[in-house]
Amino acid sequence: MTQNIYFEPAWERTISDPDRKVILEKFYRLKEANVANDFITYLWHAYNHRQSLLTTILIHNWSGQAIDFENRLVHCLVGGEKIATEKFSIPCQVPAHTSMPWTFIFPKEHVRSSVDFSKCQLIVENNICRTLNDDKNEMHIE
Structure with missing residues (x-):
């Protein structure tokens, strides 16, 4: 079965064109690599x-x-060291054979500061994510 990408309606309305492009590029790269265990x-x-x-x-x-x-339970690790942990829920289901972008927000009070995110990983309960840091992927939102 072919993997599809889905943008939840709020994402569809608000995502910038450059962010959409980055997400789609990474999605298609993963789809080509056939990494169905992530x-x-x-x-x-x-x-x-x-x-x-x-x-x-x-x-x-x-x-x-x-x-x-x-x-x-989602843990944010940098260089193997846990810097934040929070519980999250997503208000919609992830359809079958689908990848969907999402953003988790860790409150400032629950995050260790001054970390280098070039080797960031997220762990969701017993599921570990693939780290695709081609560059530092860092930006600040004002």
Whole structure:
């Protein structure tokens, strides 16, 4: 079955053209590489005006059934060291054979500061993500 990409309606309305392009490029590269064992792929991180850490990922559902993402513990690791942990839920299902971008927001108070994100990983409960840091993928949002 062919893997598709899905942008949740709020994403569809608000995503910038450059961000959409980056997401689609990484999605098609992963699709070509046929990495069907990965659950999430780290895309980039940023900080918002509250200095919360925003980590953008692709969630992959390679199975033939829709999946829920409810109250899942997510750890952010840099260089193998845990810098943040939060529980997250996504308000929609990830359809079968679909990858979907999402952003997790770690409040400033729960993030260790002054870290180099060039080797960032996210772990969702027992699922580890693929780290695709072609560059530092760092940007700041004001």
